[in-house]
Amino acid sequence: MSRLQVVSGKGGTGKTTVAAALALALATEGKRALLVEVEGRQGIAQLFETQALPYEERKIAVAPGGGEVYALAIDPELALLDYLQMFYKLGGAGRALKKLGAIDFATTIAPGLRDVLLTGKACEAVRRKDKRGRFAYDYVVMDAPPTGRITRFLNVNDEVAGLAKIGPIHNQAQAVMRVLKSPETAVHLVTLLEEMPVQETADGLAELRAARLPVGRTIVNMVRPAILDEADLELAREAPRTAVAKSLSAAGLGGARRGGVAERLVEPLLTQADEYAERYALEREQRTVLQGLGLPLHELPLLAEGMDLAGLYELAKELRQQGIS
Amino acid sequence: MSQDPARANDSARGRGPARASEAARTTGTAGSVDTARAIDTASSAVLGVDALIDDPGTRIVVCCGSGGVGKTTTAAALGLRAAERGRKVVVLTIDPARRLAQSMGIDALDNTPRRVKGIDDSASGELHAMMLDMKRTFDEIVEAHADRERAATILNNPFYQSLSAGFAGTQEYMAMEKLGQLRARDEWDLIVVDTPPSRSALDFLDAPKRLGSFLDGKLIRLLTAPAKLGGRAGMKFLNVGMSMMTGTLGKLLGGQLLKDVQTFVAAMDTTFGGFRTRADATYKLLQAPGTAFLVVAAPERDALREAAYFVERLAAEEMPLAGLVLNRVHGSGATQLSAERALAAAENLAEARIVDQVGGKAGLRNSPDTYGSSEPPATETAVPEAPSSDAGSPAADRTSADGAGTDDDRGTADPSAEADDDRSTEGRTVEQLTAGLLRLHAERMQLLSREQRTRDRFAALHPEVAVAEVAALPGDVHDLAGLRHIGDRLAADSSPTAAS
Ligand SMILES: Nc1ncnc2c1ncn2[C@@H]1O[C@H](COP(=O)(O)OP(=O)(O)OP(=O)(O)O)[C@@H](O)[C@H]1O
Ligand SMILES: Nc1ncnc2c1ncn2[C@@H]1O[C@H](COP(=O)(O)OP(=O)(O)O)[C@@H](O)[C@H]1O
Ligand SMILES: [Mg+2]
Ligand SMILES: [Mg+2]
Numbered sequence: 001m002s003r004l005q006v007v008s009g010k011g012g013t014g015k016t017t018v019a020a021a022l023a024l025a026l027a028t029e030g031k032r033a034l035l036v037e038v039e040g041r042q043g044i045a046q047l048f049e050t051q052a053l054p055y056e057e058r059k060i061a062v063a064p065g066g067g068e069v070y071a072l073a074i075d076p077e078l079a080l081l082d083y084l085q086m087f088y089k090l091g092g093a094g095r096a097l098k099k100l101g102a103i104d105f106a107t108t109i110a111p112g113l114r115d116v117l118l119t120g121k122a123c124e125a126v127r128r129k130d131k132r133g134r135f136a137y138d139y140v141v142m143d144a145p146p147t148g149r150i151t152r153f154l155n156v157n158d159e160v161a162g163l164a165k166i167g168p169i170h171n172q173a174q175a176v177m178r179v180l181k182s183p184e185t186a187v188h189l190v191t192l193l194e195e196m197p198v199q200e201t202a203d204g205l206a207e208l209r210a211a212r213l214p215v216g217r218t219i220v221n222m223v224r225p226a227i228l229d230e231a232d233l234e235l236a237r238e239a240p241r242t243a244v245a246k247s248l249s250a251a252g253l254g255g256a257r258r259g260g261v262a263e264r265l266v267e268p269l270l271t272q273a274d275e276y277a278e279r280y281a282l283e284r285e286q287r288t289v290l291q292g293l294g295l296p297l298h299e300l301p302l303l304a305e306g307m308d309l310a311g312l313y314e315l316a317k318e319l320r321q322q323g324i325s
Numbered sequence: 326m327s328q329d330p331a332r333a334n335d336s337a338r339g340r341g342p343a344r345a346s347e348a349a350r351t352t353g354t355a356g357s358v359d360t361a362r363a364i365d366t367a368s369s370a371v372l373g374v375d376a377l378i379d380d381p382g383t384r385i386v387v388c389c390g391s392g393g394v395g396k397t398t399t400a401a402a403l404g405l406r407a408a409e410r411g412r413k414v415v416v417l418t419i420d421p422a423r424r425l426a427q428s429m430g431i432d433a434l435d436n437t438p439r440r441v442k443g444i445d446d447s448a449s450g451e452l453h454a455m456m457l458d459m460k461r462t463f464d465e466i467v468e469a470h471a472d473r474e475r476a477a478t479i480l481n482n483p484f485y486q487s488l489s490a491g492f493a494g495t496q497e498y499m500a501m502e503k504l505g506q507l508r509a510r511d512e513w514d515l516i517v518v519d520t521p522p523s524r525s526a527l528d529f530l531d532a533p534k535r536l537g538s539f540l541d542g543k544l545i546r547l548l549t550a551p552a553k554l555g556g557r558a559g560m561k562f563l564n565v566g567m568s569m570m571t572g573t574l575g576k577l578l579g580g581q582l583l584k585d586v587q588t589f590v591a592a593m594d595t596t597f598g599g600f601r602t603r604a605d606a607t608y609k610l611l612q613a614p615g616t617a618f619l620v621v622a623a624p625e626r627d628a629l630r631e632a633a634y635f636v637e638r639l640a641a642e643e644m645p646l647a648g649l650v651l652n653r654v655h656g657s658g659a660t661q662l663s664a665e666r667a668l669a670a671a672e673n674l675a676e677a678r679i680v681d682q683v684g685g686k687a688g689l690r691n692s693p694d695t696y697g698s699s700e701p702p703a704t705e706t707a708v709p710e711a712p713s714s715d716a717g718s719p720a721a722d723r724t725s726a727d728g729a730g731t732d733d734d735r736g737t738a739d740p741s742a743e744a745d746d747d748r749s750t751e752g753r754t755v756e757q758l759t760a761g762l763l764r765l766h767a768e769r770m771q772l773l774s775r776e777q778r779t780r781d782r783f784a785a786l787h788p789e790v791a792v793a794e795v796a797a798l799p800g801d802v803h804d805l806a807g808l809r810h811i812g813d814r815l816a817a818d819s820s821p822t823a824a825s
Contacts, residue, residue, distance in 0.1 A: 010393075011393065011522065011524060012524070084573065097573065101542075101544050102544065105544050106574055108493075109545075109586055110578050111493075113577065167576060195424070195803070196422050196801075199422075199423060227761055227764050227765045227768060228761045228762075228765060232753060232761045235753050239755050243755045244758070247759035248670070248759055250673075250677060250756070251671070251674045252670055253662070253666070264659075267658065268659035271658055272762070273762055276765055278799035
């Protein structure tokens, strides 16, 4: 089981949600997981209904069985200042640099620099040990940038290649790549059973593989419940409407005769079954594409009541039952 | 209620086998589009899309919204509709789904509009479409503003290359730039613009200026041209900071990158006249008369929150909002049956089935004969028999549809399996099916009421915003027929018949 779990996927498919559920799922039996976000959006705080996270590891949830989830919103500017402080002993000048906007400037003109700071911080947490020599965190789960950017984001070595050839940033990139390209890391892709997210998953996966980054699992999110199966759908195509009308009537929904209350339900209910059938077929098509990608496939249900903390624990339980942790 | 007898008896509705074919998919689709009208848009005004696109004064329509809500689809559907209503239209798409792009003949990044084939041009309109290539657009600006030698220097500059290939905000900047170019050519009656995928709709308005300000910013100038500061006494303090900064940044980034940035800014400056100025100019275009914004959103909390921000922002900028396109709305033809009652009825059927099974063989499906013999005894509710002699009765209807359909629809089912009813449907009974239909309906009604709540919240905040609803189609929208349907839906609310 890789200790750094990176969660990517098309925008809006549920990266943040799945990353959080995964952290909860991994933090079982007294284990400790760190959930990190890198895009400065405070998505974790929103999800856990807490105040904005500082650039500091904080306990935000307790998992069933006594495990703990910590969270960290990595701020690239502060991370850069940390590094400058550590390697160049800038003292108060660091703050002046920030004030002048130089830090922002540097991370903007060199996005590779920002990425290596973000991944570097996550990798540091992966390797960190406590005084007794045990890992500080059993797992680090990253709510990562979307599929379109994930390979560049993780492939920091290439990205900073054009920057200073020596010095701490260069060393940092090397250290990061050692973790990211090892079995210590697994990159998961979140998707929906729709054409565009599935296409993006296939494309993203190809890029990750070409860059020799370790891919993990495909997680299909927001899967709608299967209410009718093949047999139902077949019967829906063939069953006489009068039979359905009588059945509705028998269920207490009014008269089955033409124009009766139950009879008037038949048409719209069968229309809904038609729509369901069409969606069912499309979803099956997309599922087949996903199965062809050669990654373990997991599915998380669409929570009908919307997301809240209870829902998050539900998704975590689901992940655990599917053997993801 | 959209349940009119004409439709109920329409055997082309698609329960028959023909549905499997492309043509009939469309029919099924139309059915769901109709049903979406079942729940009214509570208090909002109705957006008249046709009036907007028919008005010769409308020259630009911008489709905005957060990611994945259907901006590209809406933009393409509007463009098609306007063209088929006689206007000469160009649609600037940013990131169309692959199949949609292919169906419009723009399957590669390509910066020149292509004429779309297969549209109805009886009103002598034209549809052109293009997919934005941001790098190419940027290159073209450089080429247009610099002599050949200087252009080559800029194009080969490593900083320029990373800037044009995907700097934060470049896509938005280039979309605006392209819009400005298309407008300047004055070749089209109407330009429909899709906006880049981003989590915030506001990015389309803000990103170009942000990028422009950054590139024209003081810091980039100070850092890249410290020599200019020479004699100015007041800059003494800054200079101390400067040398510290260039020193530190040089160590971090390497001297080369800073040098590249410097060369790039210097080369652009003399030819281009400033990024910020340019961004401002296109921004003005968005405020000009003739421009209209459509905010696209799904009836979900996050998307509508974004839409509300955007609506407020447009008002603050005095940019004209035509209305909100509420995309992927669900409907039902049976809203009179609540989720609770549907579930309770499904329960009833499940119980009845248990009783039934104890009593003997469960009812079977399929031919009217089988059905007749396995019909469960009438329960408390009296169920009058449908007049079977009536040729127009559902039963008669059904029989004929079945007869016509057996061949293609059930092509795979072999006759011997057919005979074994128990096995081919795993003993599925009409009661079980009906219970399933009821549970499906309950799910739909729950979804409807969630969507309704979210929409009500938006309508309460912004009652002034006109709304057009587009039904959630069961499948993706990936061809002209699909776009036409979306277009019909967009316009449907404003037609007089929609008042029902
Ligand atoms: N299984 C689920 N059931 C119901 N709602 C869900 C589920 N998963 C995610 N959501 C909802 O979908 C929306 C998008 O989820 P989330 O923010 O996790 O996506 P994301 O991929 O991180 O988005 P972004 O690309 O903007 O970062 C949220 O409103 C979230 O609550
Ligand atoms: N009303 C609709 N019914 C069904 N599918 C839709 C509808 N509108 C959009 N889609 C589908 O949703 C996906 C995303 O739409 P798209 O227009 O590309 O969104 P955006 O441009 O806002 O990111 C596409 O696959 C499209 O076919
Ligand atoms: Mg997120
Ligand atoms: Mg789009």
